[in-house]
Amino acid sequence: MPTTTPRITPDMTPAQKRRAVRGLLRELAEVLRAARKANRNIPWPATVARTAEPTTPSAAV
Numbered sequence: 001m002p003t004t005t006p007r008i009t010p011d012m013t014p015a016q017k018r019r020a021v022r023g024l025l026r027e028l029a030e031v032l033r034a035a036r037k038a039n040r041n042i043p044w045p046a047t048v049a050r051t052a053e054p055t056t057p058s059a060a061v
Contacts, residue, residue: 008020 008017
């Protein structure tokens with residue numbers, strides 16, 4: 001279950017903002033992992049196999 005990360009506000013220091021962003025990215029990764037695990041039968045977009053079109057060797061001139 002994702003944890004609650006602090007909101008990113010203008011009065012935060014740069015280090016606090018970085019920590020908050022890292023926390024949000026961790027939560028996003030957890031949600032995406034859970035969604036992917038739940039949908040194992042659906043191929044992940046990056047792994048969709050593309051069929052290569054056959055290429056014919058060009059004639060030498």
